[in-house]
Amino acid sequence: MKFIIKLFPEITIKSKSVRQRMVKILQGNIRNVLQKVDETVTVRNDWDKLMVSSKNDSPENRDKLVERLSCMPGIQAFLEVTQVPFTDLHDIYEQTAAVYGPTLANKTFCVRVKRKGKHEFTSIEIERYVGGGLNQNFPSNGVRLSHPDLQINLQIENELLYLVTAIHKGLGGYPLSTQEDVLSLISGGFDSGVASYLFIKRGSRVHYCFFNLGGAAHEIGVKQVAYYLWSKYSQSHKVKFVSVPFEPVVGEILEKIDNGLMGVVLKRMMMRAASRVAERMGVEALVTGESVGQVSSQTVTNLSVIDRVTDTLILRPLIVSDKQDIIDQARAIGTQEFAETMPEYCGVISNKPTVKARYEEVLANEAKFNFDVLENVITSAKVIDIREIANETEAQVQEVETTSALAENEVILDIRSPDEHEDKPFNPEGMTVIHLPFYKLSTQFGDLDQSKTYLLYCERGVMSKLQALYLKEQGFNNIKVYRQN
């Protein structure tokens, strides 16, 4: 099995040395990620492209490799190809006909050729010869050069013919670690997940910093989003997850800071702490999911007051994005499901938050704040290798029993959204299934017959674990998680 990797166009316009460095990094990243699922993978660097080869041709292996390649920054597109040697023009026709001839019935088609090397024929001559032959010898709806039903793509490189059997879109962006590392402030909501993803896609190794404002379930939820982003889009590199126990800081703010300024001061405290953590890690910039006007602490005036707390660069990739676009992007990258189930932990809730914080007033308020509290939480910040999360959260959610069998008096609670429920109905034979979407659980779970035990079901088992934890925290003990064998 072979794939031709097309580079992100911005790489191809770099100087020779920069381009060589980036392509070499991408080559290493691909090797590193793919060899975890297929040891036979090799990656060859051909200057204008990378060639990925595997000795394992099974469809399952192909699916796995396609999935991994489509999530790797730096790749614009990748082609699945069959590589064969050829002798002359007619041989190219015959080899193409053997693969594509039988698939032409009831279709319009055209042949497109890219060629490299010295040959006795031009690319256009090949297109005409192969296209004409297919048209004559196989039933079809004829050749159509624009918008055909089927475009047959051939690549010819010296004495080799590559028959392109599929073209996949890549993620784009720069290969991971070609840009500097950043520390992303992640809260588990839509915004910070998307902001983190955008930096991964741009080529930065993204480390995560979470300020725990209360609740074990919140921390587990945030860790799972961070772990998901890392394992899906950036697992070629190790990253850190930092958790800072911020409840004491919130307590101090609630006690000492004027009500209207609490939100801005909380963010300034987060930036102070994050800058120190970043400095310790040798990271030069912070990333947040803030966007102008989205909430009161995110006005230009307030953001400017927040920025003045640190010299560390604060990057805000979503600064002018609309909320709906952010939610759409979260859906596309797969973090929406986590964000929807994440509880809102505001930490401090002002009755009347100011949208125009005055800098002098903020300083005067902060003069009352006991900074030893902040020092202590920074010292007790817990830094872990993100790979530990898989085991750690697994251990934390172990208190929620997972089962694949239904006992008497147990009912499956399908907590997927109505869309998912409709797309993939889940009604195992002989089992009672109630459908109650996750967003109604907190208000409607109590109305269910509490003499029964409920086995929460969702597709990936992530949301059901989280929701089971929340319900347990709320005092419901008749909960388990259901996983199919």
Ligand SMILES: Nc1ncnc2c1ncn2[C@@H]1O[C@H](COP(=O)(O)OP(=O)(O)OP(=O)(O)O)[C@@H](O)[C@H]1O
């Ligand atoms: N508990 C937290 N831990 C780490 N970072 C946080 C935390 N709370 C907020 N942030 C950072 O501040 C940004 C703005 O947070 P805020 O709560 O004001 O807005 P938000 O729209 O709810 O953000 P999000 O959708 O990312 O939760 C977040 O995108 C995130 O980068």
